[in-house]
Amino acid sequence: MATRIGQTKASFLLNGFAICLLIALVGCSTDKSGAEVEWPEITNETKPWTRWWWHDSAVNPTDLTANMEELEEAGFGGLEITPIYGVKGYEDQALLFQSDxxxxxxxxxxxxxxxxxxGIDLANASGWPFGGPWISAEDACRNVQFKQYSLKTGQRLxxxxxxxxxxxxxxxxxxxxxxEVKFPISSNTNLNELALDQIRFEKPLPLxxxxxxxxxxxxxxxxxxVDGNxxxxxxxxxxxxxxxxxxxxWHGKMVERAGQGGEGNVIDHFSEEATRKFLKDYDDKAEGRDLSGLxxxxxxxxxxxxxSGESNWTPRFFEEFEARRxxxxxxxxPALFGNDSEEKNSRVLCDYRETISDLLLDEFTRVWAGWAESHNAVIRNQAHGSPANILDLYEASHIPETEGLNPMRIKMATSAGHVSGKELIACEASTWLDEHFLANLGDAKQNFDRYLAHGxxxxxxxxxxxxxQGEEWPGWLFYAAVHxxxxxxxWPDMKALNDYVTNCQSFMQKSIPNNDILLYFPIYDTWSQKGRSMLAxxxxxxxxxxxxLSELFLAKGYSFDYISDRQIQKLTAQNKLIKAPGATYKTIVVPKCEHMPLATMEKLLELAEAGATIVFQEQLPVDVPGMGDLKNRQQAYEGLVKSMEFNPVMNLSVYSRGDGNFLMSDDMDxxxxxxxxxxxxxxxxGLWYNRVKRVEGTCYFITNWSDQPVDQWVTLQTSGEHAAWFNPMNRAKGKASVQKVDENQSQxxxxxxxxxxxxxxxxxxxxxxxxYPMMTAASExxxxxxxxxxxxxxxxxxxxxxxxTTELKSWTxxxxxxxxFSGTASYQISFDKPQAEASAYLLDLGEVHESASVYLNGEKLGTLVGPSYQLSIDPSLLKETNELEVKVSNLMANRIIDMDKNGVNYKKFYxxxxxxxxxENVGPDGVFTAAHWEPLPSGLLGPVSLTPLEIKNQ
Incomplete structure (x- = not known):
């Protein structure tokens, strides 16, 4: 099987695949009548990966190999090593982070x-954020404090x-x-037990x-x-x-969840010196070792x-601010601290926040990325939550990564990846889907589908x-995850879900995005608003x-990516289309906002001159942000705005510029x-979807997480006469029924x-x-x-x-x-071949808790993870008398309930x-308990039925 773990930085720095794909799309021959249609190639990157927690790095070669073999057999393509806090009783087996x-x-x-x-990835820190015992107070995260004094003529302080x-x-x-804690932090020998999150010592601060x-x-x-006193x-x-x-x-933030050798101060993310000092520890310890394959x-x-509070300062901030602003x-x-006029407060605060954003990009993200490249590796970066324009941070990352359920957060990472041409865009999937031990594989599939649908x-x-391997059940656990x-x-049904993800990603990875809209992210409006704290x-x-706008676009089905001011500068226009390094779009939409940099408006006008159409919601931005060179920038901006002569066209206002236009209205549609x-x-x-371009043509990922089936003709915003359906759960494929509407639409x-x-x-x-069989079921x-x-x-x-039993009910x-009992049960029954002839038969298992693998006459038909538990049976597989076997696996919860009721300790972590x-699941000791739960339904509850199916006349 093909592998890409040795892939160098070059494919991430310049997405050559996207360029080749565009050439292929233009030159693709239409002479291939009757061509074979196959599933795309599988590699270890098309497979799902998993975060692999090393509790206190108490690992050994034998168990490492055994763990990896189990994960590979289950269909995983790669592992991300994240050293984390320890397990009580295993202290003597712990390996000090980055020791020999x-x-x-x-x-x-x-x-x-x-x-x-x-494939193998490695978290740079034991826990998070970046930091460790080798980070002294001089390189730790900082904050700013101030005092005011008042004097009159002749007075002294x-x-x-x-x-x-x-x-x-x-x-x-x-x-x-x-x-209980000594200064410096690195002098404490019990940091694992202390589990510090933040600490500030009483001490005078440098002026x-x-x-x-x-x-x-x-x-x-x-x-x-001011003298020394x-x-x-x-x-x-x-x-x-x-x-x-x-x-x-000193902000005082400590590395969270660290194992031994990784505890300590979090770095100053706004300082290149601090970033490099953090990374140097790895360099020193890795010297002379063969770490290829990372x-x-x-x-x-x-x-x-x-x-408590923010890290919002760095020793060179005044110098950096002046150089950048x-x-x-x-x-x-006075304006920085909110004590000047409202306008001046707003403008200086905006510049302060933009400088913080620049520093996080230049002094941390780009430095870290360049360091990784020196190791012939790349970075996978979660930028969300940063006090910066995360679109720019994600673009500076080789593999942007997101997490969470909200589409807007997901699309921040995917948008930056699309615009800049990233081959891979990752997610941290299935974090806290439910309470511990309650999430099933269907819940995980829904979570994965949400990510796939948003890019x-x-x-x-x-x-x-x-x-x-010898650890008592349930083994080692992590506090915030599906297990x-x-x-x-x-677990016996895990590979089926992994194969599903693999099949989906085999299509989605070898593609370029096919979204229509670039949605401008007006970050300067937030940077100019006071807010609750100095940072946003x-x-x-x-x-x-x-x-x-984004919720409107998602609800109606408009496809879009966010774009930042910095990214806009890289756009070009050609043939009325807008070209980014990684994709092509039809327009830029500017939401109603107050502030836009002069350089951004100038670039939009340049794009219009070359044929692009820019859409403004209701109004043009009113003013430029920030304080630096304000008068000249405002005059230049006002001059641009006054030069635009908008004319009414129906209910829109249109300004024509070169070969393109500015459109302005409250009528977005x-x-x-x-x-x-x-x-x-x-x-x-109510369907989730993602539309991309592949060498073969336009491709749609479509998933239904509504509570109703879909069975109808659907209009798509693509044109064609030949298409195929691929079912990623069972690898079925077949020709799609297509009706071409016009040059831009098909059904x-x-x-x-x-x-x-x-x-x-x-x-x-x-x-x-x-x-592809589209079926209709008999009524009975x-x-x-x-x-x-x-x-x-x-x-x-x-x-x-x-x-x-003759009555299917929960085995509890x-x-x-x-x-x-938590585990797997086999349900077997004999049945006669149905008398009614049919094109196929629908096997419906009814109610199942939680996943099921189905066998007919000894042959596996498939694995079902829900929410519906149905599959189609070809009549040729049926005999006069048939043996049906359904292997059902329930949740871990019932066994955990019994353990918690009986005080069995599996919660033994630092x-x-x-x-x-x-x-409601916090026990008297402050940790999770299921002792008050009742046993959950388990097994095959049915009713199990067979229904004749006929080919549907469409």
Missing amino acids: EWMDALEHTLNEGKRLDL NEKVTYIQEPLIRAVGRRVEIS QTLMAYSDAGEVLELTSL GQLEWQAPEGNWNLYAVFQG RAFFNDSYEVDDA GYDLKNYL VNHIVYHGTPYSP FAPTNSW HFGKPQEPLTRE GMLEMVDVYPEELAQL VYLQLAPGETLILQWYPYKVQLDD KNELSGEWTVAFEKGGPSLPASYQ EQSDELKK NINFAANKR
Whole structure:
């Protein structure tokens, strides 16, 4: 099987595939009548990957190999190593993070990855964010503090210009007194047990500057007049003077969930020096080792500011600000701290936030990416939550990665990847789908489908703990995840879900996006608003800047990607289309906003001159943001706006520029129609979809998570005469029924049950395939009645005895022993061949808890994960008398309930040890408990039926 774990940085830095694909799409021959249609190639990157937690890195070669073999057999294509907090009782087996012994384990894992064709990524930190014991206070994350003083003519400042940082300590799951912790942090030997989240010691803060502002507008810097004791040697001249003293504090954020050797200060993300010092520890420890095969280094999101206060400063901030914004921030400290006029406050704050954004991009993300390239690797980066324009951060990352359920957050990462031409866009999937032990494979599929529908093409499960082979059930666990590990009772059906993801991603990875709209992200409006704190963080579940338009677009079926000001500068226009490095679009939509940089408006006009059409919701932006060179920028912007002569066209206002146009109206649908952008009917039917371009032609990923089946002709915003359906759950394929509407639209006949997915691939030539079966069911179901034999194959705490029954019901109702059983049971029954002839038969299992593999006469027909449990049976597979076997796996929960009721301790972890997702499941000891739960329904509850199917006349 093909592998790409040795792929170099070049394919990520320049998406040559996208370029080749565009050439192929233009030159694709239509002479291939009757061509074979095949599933795309499978590689370890088309398969799903999983985060692989190393608890305190208490790993050994034998169990590493055993773990990896189990994961490869289950259909995973790669593993991301994330060292994390420890397990009590295994302290003597822990490997100090990035020690020689730890590097031995990494080297072994990489060698085994090559043998098993498993790709390997590595989190740069043990836990998150980046930091560790080698990060001293000088390179740790900072914050800014200030004091004000007032003087009048002739007065001297009596108090000292000093700021004593107040002590603060926060720990996970316990109360810690600050007296228990020594300074510096690295001198503490029990950090794993302390589980510190944030700590600030009481200490004087270094003075950054002391500025004086008179009521006459005079500004003086007094920093050099403050002596070593904080005494100011200065007498106020004539006037009333406000003095601002700025101090550099320590934010105090600690690396979360770290294992031994990884605990310590979080780095200053706004300092290249701090970033390089953090990365140097790996360089020093990896020197002379063969670590080839490591594909990517990983960052598990920003998450510095999920603490008390923000990290909002760096020692060189004043110098960086002046270099980037063109003026000295020290002259505007009253505005920075919100004490000047409203307009000046807004403009200076905007510039401050933009500078923070620039520093996070230039001093951390790009530095880290360049460092990874020096190791012939790439970076996988979660940028959401950062106090920066995350579209730019994602573009600077080789593999952008998102998480969460909100489409807007997902599309931030996928948009940046689409616009910049990233081959892979990843997600952290299935984090906290439900409470522990309650999520099933159907829940996971729904989560994956949401990501795939919004542009993700590289799913990374969250996740799989390394666990020793001899460890008692349920093995080692992680506190915030679905347990994708062999000890989960539905693990026997895991490969079916992994194969499904693989089949979907084999289409989605070898593609370029086919979205119509670039939606401008007006970040300067947020940067100019006061807000609750000095920084603004982006990629939140509900993004206010574009929420109205983005939700409208998603609901109606308009396809779009977000774009930043920086990304707009890279666009070109040709043949009325807008070309980004990674994709082509029909228009840019600017939502109603107040601020836009002069350079952005100039670029939009340049694009219009070359033939592009730019759509403005209701109005043009009113003003430029920020303070630097304000008068000249405002005059230039006003000049541009005044030069635009908009004319009414129907209910729109149109300004023609060169070969293109600016459109302005509150009628978004009308403006989009003028640029030939129409919504996809799929969205209006409640379907999730993603439309891409592949070498063969346009391709749709379509999934139905509504509560109703779809069985009808559907209009698509693509044109063609030949297409094929691919079913990624069972690898069935067949020719689609197509009706061409015009040069831009076609209709296809679509049948999709709730929870079902199909992939539609268009071709510029006739395809050699049988028709994909679209079926109609008879009105009456034939229930399979008789005696079922129920035998338990795998699970625990022990294997119950088999039994016979004529009534399908939850096995928990059969005996007290079965109330606590989690595992797999085989249900077998004999039935006669139906008398009614049919094109096929629909086997409906009815109610199932939770997943089922179906066998007919010894041959496996498929695996069903829900929410519907149906499959089609070809009549040729039926005999006069038939044996049906359904192997059903339930949840882990019932066995966990019994363990919690009986006080069996499986929650033996340091740090967060073992958090509940929902408050009602927090026990007296503050950790998760299922002791108050009742046993959950398990097994095959039916009714099981066979229904004749006939080919549907469409």
